Amino acid sequence: MGKHIIGENGISYTKGTDGIYYPDLKLPEGEDYKIGRYGNMRLEYLKNHRKGMYLHLLTSGNLNRHLHECDEECRERMEFLTEQMKAGAGITEELKAKEQMKWIGLMNNVRSAAEEIVLKELVYC
Numbered sequence: 001m002g003k004h005i006i007g008e009n010g011i012s013y014t015k016g017t018d019g020i021y022y023p024d025l026k027l028p029e030g031e032d033y034k035i036g037r038y039g040n041m042r043l044e045y046l047k048n049h050r051k052g053m054y055l056h057l058l059t060s061g062n063l064n065r066h067l068h069e070c071d072e073e074c075r076e077r078m079e080f081l082t083e084q085m086k087a088g089a090g091i092t093e094e095l096k097a098k099e100q101m102k103w104i105g106l107m108n109n110v111r112s113a114a115e116e117i118v119l120k121e122l123v124y125c
Contacts, residue, residue, distance in 0.1 A: 033064050039071035042123050049124075074118050081114035 003015045004024075013021035035043070043063075046054035057063040089106055096103040 029061060031065055033068035035064070035067045036071040036075070038074035038118070038123055039067035041119070042070045043067055045124055070122060074122050077118050077122060078111075078114055081117060082110055085110040085114060 004012060005015075005021060006012050012024045014024055015021050046057070054063070057066050086107075089110060091103065091106050091110065095106075
């Protein structure tokens with residue numbers, strides 16, 4: 001037999017160095033999106049805690065799109081929650097002009113709380 005053969009099922013096989021024929025399998029082509037912070041966090045979570053879902057997305061060619069969508073959704077949700085929490089906490093531009101350090105502290109608290117919500121609801125689920 002040669003180095004390449006086609007089986008009865010129509011799948012081509014290549015002979016390895018160990019003499020065993022291995023199927024010539026390729027992952028489907030997927031779109032190439034830039035992945036941000038939240039997309040990378042989601043990727044690590046999927047690899048370590050949701051291996052079945054990770055492998056399904058990878059083999060179907062949808063992993064990159066899923067990570068991109070997750071990243072976009074997280075950023076949009078962060079903006080929305082931050083604005084909502086700013087209004088609820090009374091953080092205004094006037095406060096920023098009068099008491100900058102207080103404004104910075106309040107904004108850091110708001111961003112941290114919003115990010116905690118986003119991570120729990122969208123990344124680690």
